[in-house]
Amino acid sequence: MASGLNFQLSKRTHIFHLKVWVLVAIFVGVFIVIILLVLPFCRSRKRSRKANDSLPISQIPVVSKEIKEIRVDQYSANRCASPDMEHLFTLHDKLGEKDSEVLLSSEKEKNSDKIEKDGVVYESGEKKGHREIYSSHPIAVSSPLTGLPEFSHLGWGHWFTLRDLETATNRFSKENIIGEGGYGVVYRGHLMNGSPVAVKKILNDFGQAEKEFRVEVEAIGHVRHKNLVRLLGYCVEGTHRLLVYEYVSNGNLEQWLHGAMQHHGYLTWEARMKVLSGTAKALAYLHEAIEPKVVHRDIKSSNILIDEEFNAKISDFGLAKLLGAGKSHITTRVMGTFGYVAPEYANSGLLNEKSDVYSFGVVLLEAITGRDPVDHARPALEVNLVDWLKTMVGSRRFEEVVDPTIESKPSTTALKRALLTALRCVEPDADKRPRMSQVVRMLESEEYPIPREGRRHQRNQARQEKDRSENPILKQEGRSDL
Numbered sequence: 001m002a003s004g005l006n007f008q009l010s011k012r013t014h015i016f017h018l019k020v021w022v023l024v025a026i027f028v029g030v031f032i033v034i035i036l037l038v039l040p041f042c043r044s045r046k047r048s049r050k051a052n053d054s055l056p057i058s059q060i061p062v063v064s065k066e067i068k069e070i071r072v073d074q075y076s077a078n079r080c081a082s083p084d085m086e087h088l089f090t091l092h093d094k095l096g097e098k099d100s101e102v103l104l105s106s107e108k109e110k111n112s113d114k115i116e117k118d119g120v121v122y123e124s125g126e127k128k129g130h131r132e133i134y135s136s137h138p139i140a141v142s143s144p145l146t147g148l149p150e151f152s153h154l155g156w157g158h159w160f161t162l163r164d165l166e167t168a169t170n171r172f173s174k175e176n177i178i179g180e181g182g183y184g185v186v187y188r189g190h191l192m193n194g195s196p197v198a199v200k201k202i203l204n205d206f207g208q209a210e211k212e213f214r215v216e217v218e219a220i221g222h223v224r225h226k227n228l229v230r231l232l233g234y235c236v237e238g239t240h241r242l243l244v245y246e247y248v249s250n251g252n253l254e255q256w257l258h259g260a261m262q263h264h265g266y267l268t269w270e271a272r273m274k275v276l277s278g279t280a281k282a283l284a285y286l287h288e289a290i291e292p293k294v295v296h297r298d299i300k301s302s303n304i305l306i307d308e309e310f311n312a313k314i315s316d317f318g319l320a321k322l323l324g325a326g327k328s329h330i331t332t333r334v335m336g337t338f339g340y341v342a343p344e345y346a347n348s349g350l351l352n353e354k355s356d357v358y359s360f361g362v363v364l365l366e367a368i369t370g371r372d373p374v375d376h377a378r379p380a381l382e383v384n385l386v387d388w389l390k391t392m393v394g395s396r397r398f399e400e401v402v403d404p405t406i407e408s409k410p411s412t413t414a415l416k417r418a419l420l421t422a423l424r425c426v427e428p429d430a431d432k433r434p435r436m437s438q439v440v441r442m443l444e445s446e447e448y449p450i451p452r453e454g455r456r457h458q459r460n461q462a463r464q465e466k467d468r469s470e471n472p473i474l475k476q477e478g479r480s481d482l
């Protein structure tokens with residue numbers, strides 16, 4: 001039987017006179033090759049479907065072929081807040097998102113050529129100044145991008161195509177460049193529904209670029225706060241990495257204090273305090289209301305954007321670090337900007353949220369004095385802002401440090417409050433620095449620093465308590481003035 005089979009297999013066929021066994025072998029080979037080609041294709045479809053179903057909101061899309069191949073319109077347009085996001089919103093409500101009111105000075109309205117509006121004294125008088133109470137509205141959770149179909153599968157924001165953003169920025173035209181930072185160029189643009197946006201195109205010739213992109217998406221993609229610049233979406237296509245933010249139209253604090261916005265006028269004391277207090281609230285939120293907490297690592301005046309109502313919006317989270325629960329600090333490569341970096345972080349790379357507190361203190365001093373944190377054009381003893389301030393306060397010359405461009409000087413109590421808060425933030429010992437929620441309270445409290453009258457009152461009360469405890473009759477009657 002075996003020899004019969006051998007005989008049959010050895011027979012020549014009509015196809016190229018090939019033997020039967022050769023033909024069989026060819027068929028089997030072709031079949032295996034087809035199977036091998038088709039199998040991975042089926043697997044990858046399965047995997048991508050699975051990925052869409054289960055991606056946690058904080059996870060950034062892995063930059064791979066899969067992302068390039070999946071079209072955005074495959075995703076559901078129904079964005080629903082995940083439990084995690086709801087948790088964040090609850091925490092957000094807990095932490096200082098109450099309406100804040102800013103009382104703006106009315107003194108300037110009588111001036112003919114210098115008029116104050118929204119916290120700025122305008123030189124030209126193009127705006128009419130008047131006494132107003134501005135209520136900052138609680139943030140709206142609804143998207144400013146209604147009308148745009150492409151929702152990201154991350155649970156927040158939009159997944160833009162490169163073409164969307166080319167259209168938005170007029171092909172990334174030079175006229176639309178707002179500015180250039182260490183890792184990318186920022187363009188002004190308009191989405192198809194008319195919303196103004198800022199598009200950051202991350203330079204891809206830096207090894208840091210991918211990291212910067214991921215960190216930024218991870219750190220602020222899913223958080224919402226009135227004083228944090230809102231990340232609306234992103235674009236991952238080929239080697240292109242772009243981030244799309246809400247457009248903040250009124251420059252940044254650095255430009256108002258030292259640069260391009262100065263020709264619009266100068267910031268009043270009240271406007272400066274409003275900006276700083278908003279910044280403090282956003283940092284308190286990042287440090288104390290969300291998990292994992294976010295350490296920004298690059299708090300400086302140019303990263304505090306300002307809107308038309310002089311609300312602060314912290315931006316540029318490219319260097320941010322996430323600090324999980326129970327972690328008191330991490331050790332990391334020192335990054336940040338000269339003059340703003342906390343000493344312990346600069347010296348040992350030891351980082352926690354208290355490093356941001358230090359940088360915030362420097363920005364507060366910058367806003368009070370209008371001086372740069374490090375200014376080599378000044379006399380030796382004044383080059384370092386923090387050191388100079390300590391000397392001035394130590395020798396009771398603190399009234400002299402206020403930015404001379406501010407015409408309507410702050411009250412002594414308001415100045416002391418701001419200075420003492422700043423000096424506590426720049427304590428060399430990180431443990432002695434206050435938490436940002438305490439900073440918010442210090443800046444907004446009429447009781448801080450305790451006014452002279454208040455101190456006298458407190459001393460009297462303490463004396464009365466002592467008298468009462470020593471004299472039972474007085475204690476009973478509750479009288480101490482006998």
Ligand SMILES: Nc1ncnc2c1ncn2[C@@H]1O[C@H](COP(=O)(O)OP(=O)(O)OP(=O)(O)O)[C@@H](O)[C@H]1O
Nearest residue numbers: 178179180181182186198245246247248252302316
């Ligand atoms: N959402 C935004 N709306 C309006 N302007 C913005 C926005 N984001 C950034 N900008 C502006 O774009 C410019 C570049 O910002 P970017 O954050 O890239 O760098 P930077 O802060 O100037 O420098 P660095 O790299 O040292 O942090 C700045 O002038 C900034 O004020």
